[in-house]
Amino acid sequence: MIELEHLEKRYAGAHAVRDLSLTFPEGEVTALLGPSGCGKTTTLRMINRLIEPTSGRVLLNGQDTQTVRPEVLRRGIGYVIQQVGLFPHLTVAQNVATVPDLLGWERGRVAHRVDELLDLVGLDPATYRVKRPGELSGGQAQRVGVARALAADPPVLLMDEPFGALDPLARARLQSAFRTIQRRLRKTVVLVTHDIDEALRLGDRVALMNAGTLAQFGPPDELILRPASPFVAQFLGEDAALRQLAGHPAAELTRPGNPSGLPTIEGTLDARSALGVMLREGTDALAVTQAGVALGVLRWSDLRGAASRPPGEA
Numbered sequence: 058m059i060e061l062e063h064l065e066k067r068y069a070g071a072h073a074v075r076d077l078s079l080t081f082p083e084g085e086v087t088a089l090l091g092p093s094g095c096g097k098t099t100t101l102r103m104i105n106r107l108i109e110p111t112s113g114r115v116l117l118n119g120q121d122t123q124t125v126r127p128e129v130l131r132r133g134i135g136y137v138i139q140q141v142g143l144f145p146h147l148t149v150a151q152n153v154a155t156v157p158d159l160l161g162w163e164r165g166r167v168a169h170r171v172d173e174l175l176d177l178v179g180l181d182p183a184t185y186r187v188k189r190p191g192e193l194s195g196g197q198a199q200r201v202g203v204a205r206a207l208a209a210d211p212p213v214l215l216m217d218e219p220f221g222a223l224d225p226l227a228r229a230r231l232q233s234a235f236r237t238i239q240r241r242l243r244k245t246v247v248l249v250t251h252d253i254d255e256a257l258r259l260g261d262r263v264a265l266m267n268a269g270t271l272a273q274f275g276p277p278d279e280l281i282l283r284p285a286s287p288f289v290a291q292f293l294g295e296d297a298a299l300r301q302l303a304g305h306p307a308a309e310l311t312r313p314g315n316p317s318g319l320p321t322i323e324g325t326l327d328a329r330s331a332l333g334v335m336l337r338e339g340t341d342a343l344a345v346t347q348a349g350v351a352l353g354v355l356r357w358s359d360l361r362g363a364a365s366r367p368p369g370e371a
């Protein structure tokens with residue numbers, strides 16, 4: 058568990074982060090979302106002390122991080138950034154092994170861990186272990202970045218726009234791989250993103266920031282269905298898909314499919330509320346019925362596809 062207590066960062070008197078108090082629950086993904094310059098990255102980096110707070114405290118499992126040497130602190134905190142930061146002259150295996158090597162793990166154990174992690178992030182160890190970063194696609198490099206951050210099995214993972222530099226397809230693939238991995242590992246993850254879709258899909262909770270302060274903190278469906286302020290409503294409303302969804306009945310976006318085992322909604326429900334249900338149930342698909350008759354399946358991708366289409370145009 059990570060707790061921020063009245064955390065502040067000022068640069069030349071100007072607040073980058075202002076009186077921020079927030080708890081990131083253990084084993085959950087919290088998405089730090091907000092417009093450019095609102096203080097997301099500054100907040101993230103104050104957790105692993107790449108940036109020192111001007112005032113306030115960060116507690117990691119109850120311990121004030123100021124009482125721990127930064128390099129010791131960071132061994133328990135995985136860190137993934139957008140430009141990956143792999144060492145170009147080292148192989149993939151050597152990159153992933155950086156922290157275990159530093160910790161003096163015995164060679165067999167390191168090799169085993171590297172293969173296990175490459176497997177986990179969907180890269181065949183025999184093929185990728187010996188490659189250099191220059192031989193990888195953006196998506197593959199990002200997977201190696203995630204494997205490296207997980208190498209010493211840190212309980213906490215900080216991710217700063219980890220999928221931001223990827224094309225939409227690679228990004229979607231990696232987001233879905235991340236969800237699968239997280240379901241298994243249950244790390245405490247703080248994920249910085251300015252992408253509303255990513256925050257809603259990956260966050261168990263969303264912390265929406267505005268000008269260095271917290272605008273709303275809650276599960277994704279709560280932000281969508283009960284925005285705490287005009288800022289929250291407007292920020293989420295800037296997302297074309299979300300804006301449009303309110304005008305589509307769920308039935309209109311439903312397609313044939315196997316509804317067995319899926320949570321069920323009524324086809325008359327508007328699509329924005331259906332999205333709320335999906336987020337609450339943690340599912341990508343819903344069974345849709347109307348007056349007791351099964352209509353089919355409503356999928357996340359079809360909801361997103363409703364973006365920029367006026368209501369009534371299925």
Ligand SMILES: Nc1ncnc2c1ncn2[C@@H]1O[C@H](COP(=O)(O)OP(=O)(O)OP(=O)(O)O)[C@@H](O)[C@H]1O
Nearest residue numbers: 068072073091092093094095096097098099100251
């Ligand atoms: N080293 C610095 N010196 C002075 N001001 C800074 C410094 N780092 C950040 N800031 C300011 O602090 C504010 C918050 O920056 P931060 O990088 O945390 O925002 P962000 O929400 O992560 O933005 P983005 O999504 O654009 O990366 C911004 O106004 C920024 O200009």
